[in-house]
Amino acid sequence: MSCTNNNPAARRYCKRLAVTLLIYALSLVLAIGIFLRCHPTGILAYALAVLPALPLIGLLAIFGLYLAEEKDEFQRFIGVQSMLWGIGGTLAVTTVWGFLESFVHIRHLNPSLDSVIFWIFVGISIPLLLARYR
């Protein structure tokens, strides 16, 4: 999967990814700005707190959509494998971090970072998987 090739499904995925990441950045800035200046409470506070999480959840849906639209079965296979690496890597990092937090009291890892860890593993695994099948 590459944003530079002629694959229509990959191109659509890259466009959706760019838009969603932009929405994520804007929603994060908006939430931080409002919380710092206005100190919202009640339902508004909950809604604002959840707002940046929605585009991150959307990234999973976008990847799912790519897998559904991708006609090249090998590229689909690489996509699914990279998701498995993402899940495995995230579970490994957060499990180790959790035990370190419990026993040696290292800094708490905010669970909202799980998404970032997941996509880092997905991003790293794609070129490695493609190299493996080269």
Next chain:
Amino acid sequence: MKNRLRVLRAERDWSQADLAQRLEVSRQSVNAIETGKFDPSLPLAFKLARLFETTIEAIFSDKK
């Protein structure tokens, strides 16, 4: 799985990119299948067989 894709391709003087274009898949897919690292699905195997005007068994072999 072993296959004769490289031979069949060479007989027609097709590059991996040519075959990929005819199959509507990526060149990486053709390479992965050709090197035996990725086994194609049954629909893609049929497509290959039709393209080379032969049978699936004539292209792929499960013998080690």
